[in-house]
Amino acid sequence: MGAIFRREMGAFFTSGIAYVFLAGFALFSGLFFSLNVVGSGISDMSPMFSSMFLIVVFLIPILTMRLLSEEKKNRTDQGLLTAPVSLTSIVLGKYFAALALFIIAESVVFIYSIIIALCGQVVWSTLLGNYFAMLFLGAAFIAIGLFISSLTENQMASAVIGIFVLFMLYLMDSLAVNIPVEFIQKALIAASFYSRYIELTRGVFDLSTIVYFISIAVLFNFFTVRVLDKRRWA
Amino acid sequence: MIEVKNLCKHYGDKKAVNDISFSVGKGEILGFLGPNGAGKSTTMNILTGYISSTSGQVLINGVDILENPIEAKSNIGYLPEIPPLYVDMTVDSYLNFMYDLKKCKLTRKAHLKEICDICKISHVRERLIRNLSKGYKQRVGLAQALINNPPVLILDEPTVGLDPSQIIEIRTLIKKLGKNHTVILSSHILPEIQAVCDRIIIVNKGVIAADGTAAEIANKLTNEHKMTVRIEGTKRTAEDKDEIVSALKAIDGVKYVRADMEREKGIYDYDIESDDAIDVRRAINSLCRNKGWNILMLQLSDMTLEDIFMKITTGTMEAIRTTDSDEKKNVLDDYSIGITGGMAADNGEDNEETEGGDE
The missing domain is CATH 3.30.70.60 (Ribosomal protein S6/Translation elongation factor EF1B)
Incomplete structure (x- = not known):
């Protein structure tokens, strides 16, 4: 797992994806920070965090698109799958590499907190609550993105499908409202990523949301392992 | 070292590998010969655990590749048809990655240096794999297979894309490696197999068509x-x-x-x-x-291995059967020796060769 983690981290930077991701995250969070936080004259960064949901929807598939699709296309998966390592550690190595880069990108908010600290009071509990809400959201999204990457050989397809799926998750609440069948509506709202995430950024700490995001992450990593395993039997 | 029992691999209705059994001993160099699409790569991919068999068993050093894949795989060095190289890495960082991936316990610096010297890639270690020629990529692929000094080496068409002098180098290298490794080598190039291998298995349409040393097969059919x-x-x-x-x-x-x-x-x-x-x-x-x-x-009538190979694999057997009956009988009798599997049933009833069957 360590070897794959290190290689993926290196590959993020040599392929330039890391720079795109870090720059994109910094650009948009900076934009929202200056407009919605500094511009509104508040010290609470929650508005920025809620706006970042949609940005993450677009950025994470870029991070995960080539993780497994490129291995398959270049046949480098033969090297991995015939090495004495388990499928789980291959998948988790890649997953945690992406998650680590996400954490690095997200940690830019601590620079913003310094800016706030210079002219006001940082409410650390809200900031950390927001920070971890975004982290777990990212953890779930990355697992989904990695899973989609395992399904295709084409990284562009992987990115497009990823963005589509995450965008549908973003729209889930609005879609749910229009579904007349009550139990489906309730189920969709209960499963909604966006409303759960927004609740967290408003300072409502809900353990079930954290558990939900982690479960999604575990579940999709498991699916990814199954996809790799199943491919051997095809 | 390697034991393969009744291996089958079906893709839908297509039987890519159909009931292949063989075993390879320690220090043996086995040549896997067959036309394109005969099932060579499929067999090798099953041996290395990259894909699973539909049925049958593969034992590497006594360890079942499906039941205990990690242990079995740690005994194998595999060079697939297309070397699994990350083109965005330098040779050195790639080999270090494979070293870590294989959880190699040998001294890193000395081991990698030794392998680079063996494969003659020491002078390109700092270069990006993307910028290497096909021949060098092939050598880097071979180098990664050698990491951790696995007792079994499985090489799928190792000399593809090399120039003639490199081919000779690689062959010499494989022969050298064969002294203390078990090597399975696939190729559709006959002289290569003849030059390097102790034993040859000819596969065609997913079944073993002949099995023996080059001399044995040649003698039996010549x-x-x-x-x-x-x-x-x-x-x-x-x-x-x-x-x-x-x-x-x-x-x-x-x-x-x-x-x-x-x-x-x-x-x-x-x-x-x-x-x-x-x-x-x-x-x-x-x-x-x-x-x-x-x-x-x-x-x-000096039949070269090439003739045998052509006859076995290009369906000339079918053609022979339709020509004049005398000739048909004789030719089939010749082939019946050393040819196992499907062909055995086709020997005429008056098959006089007593040693028939498979050696």
Whole structure:
């Protein structure tokens, strides 16, 4: 797992994806920070965090698109799958590499907190609550993105499908409202990523949301392992 | 070292590998020979655990590849058809990655240096794999297979894309490696297999068509008992022909004689076939001496491994069956030796070769 983690981290930077991701995250969070936080004259960064949901929807598939699709296309998966390592550690190595880069990108908010600290009071509990809400959201999204990457050989397809799926998750609440069948509506709202995430950024700490995001992450990593395993039997 | 039992791999209705069984001992270099699409790569991918078999068992060093894949895989170094190289890495960082991935316990620096020296890639270690030529990529692929010094090496067409001098280098290297590794090598290039391997398995359409050493296969299918002789009779006309044919047929051990074309004026070639065990060349010579005939030429039908391979793999067998019945029987008899599997059933009922079957 360590070897794959290190290689993926290196590959993020040599392929330039890391720079795109870090720059994109910094650009948009900076934009929202200056407009919605500094511009509104508040010290609470929650508005920025809620706006970042949609940005993450677009950025994470870029991070995960080539993780497994490129291995398959270049046949480098033969090297991995015939090495004495388990499928789980291959998948988790890649997953945690992406998650680590996400954490690095997200940690830019601590620079913003310094800016706030210079002219006001940082409410650390809200900031950390927001920070971890975004982290777990990212953890779930990355697992989904990695899973989609395992399904295709084409990284562009992987990115497009990823963005589509995450965008549908973003729209889930609005879609749910229009579904007349009550139990489906309730189920969709209960499963909604966006409303759960927004609740967290408003300072409502809900353990079930954290558990939900982690479960999604575990579940999709498991699916990814199954996809790799199943491919051997095809 | 490697034991393969009744291996099958089906893709839908297509049987890519159909009931292959063989075993390879320690220090043996096995050549896997077959035309494109014969199931070579599929078999190798199953051996290395990249894909699963539909049925059958693979034991690497006594460890089942499906039941205990990690332990089995740690005994294998695999060079797939397309080397699994990350083109965005330098040779050095790639080899270090594979070193970590294989959880190698040998001293990193010394081990990697040794491998780079063996594969002659020491001078390109700092270069990006993307910028290497095909030959160097192949060598880096070989180098990664050698990391952790696995007892079993599985090399799928290792010399593809190399120039002639590199091919010779790699062959020498494989021979050297074969001294303390078990090597399975696939190729559709015959001289390569002949030059490197102790033992050859010819696969065709997913089944083993022949198994043995190069000499064994060649000897079994190359028939010393099949020859072409040019005999000059006394009259030097067509009348000689019948006399010579009947006289030759009377020789003990001769199974079949056929007069061929008139090669020189009034002189004919005769295709002669005899029983396996009996060398009739001396008898023919003394016959001619007694009759006052002259042997102008005697040529054993020297079947090269290439001919055998072509015949086994290109469906010439089908063609043979439809030609004249005498010839068909004889040719099939020849092939029945050393050919196992599907072909065995096709030997005519009068199969005299006692050692038949598979060595």
